[in-house]
Amino acid sequence: MQTPFMNLTFCIRTFGCQMNKHDSERIAGMLEGLGALAVESVEEADIVAFMTCCVREAADTRLYGQVASLKNIPLRSGTPLSKRIVAVGGCIGQRDGERLVEKLPHLDVVFGTHNLASLPRLLQSAVEKGGHHVEVLDAASSFASELPASREHEWAAWLPITIGCNNFCTYCIVPYVRGREKSRPLEDIVEEAERYVAAGVKEITLLGQNVNSYGRDLYGSPRFAAVLDALDATGVERLRFATSHPRDLTDEVIGKFATLRSLMPALHLPVQSGSDTVLAAMNRRYTRDHYRALVAKLRDAVGDIALSTDVIVGFPGETAKDFEDTYRLVDEVGYHQVFTFIYSKREGTPAASMNDPTPRETIQARFDRLVDIVQKRAFEANQRDLNTVVDVLVEGASKRDTGLLSGRSPKNQTVHAPLPPGVSAEDLAGSIVRVRVDEAKTWYLAGRLLDPPTRP
Ligand code: SAH
Ligand code: SF4
Ligand code: F3S
Numbered sequence: 413m414q415t416p417f418m419n420l421t422f423c424i425r426t427f428g429c430q431m432n433k434h435d436s437e438r439i440a441g442m443l444e445g446l447g448a449l450a451v452e453s454v455e456e457a458d459i460v461a462f463m464t465c466c467v468r469e470a471a472d473t474r475l476y477g478q479v480a481s482l483k484n485i486p487l488r489s490g491t492p493l494s495k496r497i498v499a500v501g502g503c504i505g506q507r508d509g510e511r512l513v514e515k516l517p518h519l520d521v522v523f524g525t526h527n528l529a530s531l532p533r534l535l536q537s538a539v540e541k542g543g544h545h546v547e548v549l550d551a552a553s554s555f556a557s558e559l560p561a562s563r564e565h566e567w568a569a570w571l572p573i574t575i576g577c578n579n580f581c582t583y584c585i586v587p588y589v590r591g592r593e594k595s596r597p598l599e600d601i602v603e604e605a606e607r608y609v610a611a612g613v614k615e616i617t618l619l620g621q622n623v624n625s626y627g628r629d630l631y632g633s634p635r636f637a638a639v640l641d642a643l644d645a646t647g648v649e650r651l652r653f654a655t656s657h658p659r660d661l662t663d664e665v666i667g668k669f670a671t672l673r674s675l676m677p678a679l680h681l682p683v684q685s686g687s688d689t690v691l692a693a694m695n696r697r698y699t700r701d702h703y704r705a706l707v708a709k710l711r712d713a714v715g716d717i718a719l720s721t722d723v724i725v726g727f728p729g730e731t732a733k734d735f736e737d738t739y740r741l742v743d744e745v746g747y748h749q750v751f752t753f754i755y756s757k758r759e760g761t762p763a764a765s766m767n768d769p770t771p772r773e774t775i776q777a778r779f780d781r782l783v784d785i786v787q788k789r790a791f792e793a794n795q796r797d798l799n800t801v802v803d804v805l806v807e808g809a810s811k812r813d814t815g816l817l818s819g820r821s822p823k824n825q826t827v828h829a830p831l832p833p834g835v836s837a838e839d840l841a842g843s844i845v846r847v848r849v850d851e852a853k854t855w856y857l858a859g860r861l862l863d864p865p866t867r868p
Contacts, residue, residue, distance in 0.1 A: 802849060
């Protein structure tokens with residue numbers, strides 16, 4: 413089949429959350445299916461696509477710089493094009509649409525979060541006719557999972573079960589750029605999971621802005637526990653999910669951590685703040701005590717479950733006392749990992765019009781204090797695994813030392829271990845090996861391979 417993409421190369425730069433990473437895999441799958449060749453560097457690429465994020469301001473400004481700097485990069489030798497084609501998609505594409513080409517005139521294509529499948533058509537028009545091609549839709553008609561994929565790792569897959577979000581936390585732009593929550597029929601999810609398992613996928617991560625409300629739109633009430641049961645029954649080795657909203661995490665789902673073979677003992681449960689006043693202003697619709705009760709139930713179900721969370725520091729009106737409440741909560745829970753963010757004003761959200769007299773330095777000082785306690789507790793949490801044996805799903809070579817393999821424990825900790833002589837990290841990628849842990853740091857564990865595999 414001859415397509416206009418046959419002799420073209422492309423490169424995708426992805427920012428933001430796993431939803432974007434998943435969408436990028438679909439874009440790569442579509443373009444490869446049309447004959448284009450994926451390349452690592454922008455210099456080598458005829459087509460550059462940015463999958464963008466606008467959840468905080470920093471991501472926004474970075475995009476403009478990156479797109480602008482492409483102007484100075486010469487075309488690769490041998491390209492059939494007279495101009496590099498630049499596309500912007502994802503959440504900034506959705507939010508800004510036409511406005512992007514006004515600010516960045518050398519941009520060729522803009523698409524949104526609801527129309528990934530249109531990208532080849534838009535690119536083709538840009539290649540053949542030149543000019544700007546902007547298409548942004550208000551709502552999704554299908555799931556990106558129905559498109560072909562070129563996955564980053566053949567042994568791991570992301571599987572969206574819902575798209576969009578109905579929660580409207582007052583600081584958050586996601587509902588505006590990803591639309592209303594929409595669940596995928598359970599049969600479709602199971603069918604996709606079964607295909608992955610048959611193809612050798614070891615780990616499936618279910619995705620949604622709030623997976624716990626899965627099914628409310630389709631079945632009248634949430635059916636996330638049923639999804640977990642069905643996925644476990646596919647025989648997949650490791651099952652994870654993100655993200656959970658604390659208000660919707662049910663006892664039934666918590667119970668699954670104790671009973672389902674494949675469900676890994678790790679949960680990302682964003683708390684955002686430990687202050688009831690701030691939680692109410694954020695429209696999170698749970699209290700500090702509700703959250704603490706969830707943590708207790710999770711630890712009843714799985715004693716050493718690894719908890720991670722997101723915290724926003726400096727939400728408008730956050731007082732010193734509110735921050736203390738957050739600090740104490742983080743101190744008390746003892747997370748394996750905390751993603752800490754300084755509040756970033758997002759135009760169009762309710763919080764953008766809330767007053768905040770707190771000086772920037774005060775917020776920064778709170779943030780620094782929080783990071784200190786996060787690191788201290790994360791270090792302590794990892795100490796509990798010293799001298800134990802953990803099953804590690806190997807991802808590849810460690811970035812800091814290529815003589816080390818790097819992988820993930822069931823609790824989602826990064827684990828390093830020296831590779832046996834003559835065995836490369838690629839040989840082991842996707843397999844599960846046993847590692848005796850003899851070093852536990854804040855952000856990783858290290859040890860040695862038990863029963864080291866030999867080269868076949
Ligand atoms: N749906 C997920 C994650 C959404 S965005 C959830 O509800 O948990 C990921 C994280 O970014 C959020 O959990 C929040 O901590 C952070 N975030 C979102 N909007 C923000 C803003 N305006 N300023 C700072 N952090 C923000
Ligand atoms: Fe944003 Fe809240 Fe929805 Fe998460 S649950 S995506 S923080 S609005
Ligand atoms: Fe960012 Fe969009 Fe995800 S704003 S966090 S890429 S949903």
